[in-house]
Amino acid sequence: MVVVDWLVRAMDDYNRVSLEKKESYVATLHMPGTILDELVNWCFQSLPDEILVGLEVDISTPHRDEVDELFQGADHHYGLFAGQGSIIGEAHIVNRGDSYSVHHLPEEWTDGLFTESRGARGGRFTHWLHTHPNAPAIPSGADADAAQATEGVDLILGVDFSPAGPLPWYDDVEGERRPLAKDEQKGEPEAENADANRPRWRSRLFGRRDRRQVLGKAPTGHSIHGLELIAFHRSGVGINVIFVDGEGLPYGWPFKADTT
């Protein structure tokens, strides 16, 4: 399966930031680019709903040692979560709905057994990802609650796209932002001022939406302006995501030391 060019470039950029920020994280998670490609497509096919995706690791494909060595920070924790050290192997879309209902699985997924003790999602998968269509990848209160029953980690994929439908991009929230692909505002002065550390999403509130860069097109015809992805452990710490190819090597590998 071939990943589209713009997504490869986005993952390359994201991995460089994951490397730069490695000391801010206590663990890493390796996701194949083909899985991300699938997630982005499912996200659009399900609009305007959010989707919940169960992710299973493949214990026969551990992280490559040389990649772990490069990306692990000084404060790395072993044994923090289930599936740690194994590359994600498969993804299954298990629910769709609004930001609250998406976490509550229909009975055919929870099989009705021990639902209480396994949380609203039934505890069937190691990791869970849900989408935030036109909202940043920052956990809500409902997200933090749902994560408490997760044995692996929780991931959020935020997608900035147009036409936006009834709910335009909303970015008035606080939290660590990790753009996966962004509108770079090339040649515009505001990219270099004091706000430069803020994620550079083009907000339609500023009335420039039709000048926004288009990173790529979804199969549904939507224009994609930006993507964000975060992973977090139920204890509240962030998990550093690294996108890997079919060989288990990060997109952009090998990273040159002088790359800024």
Ligand SMILES: [Zn+2]
């Ligand atoms: Zn959410």
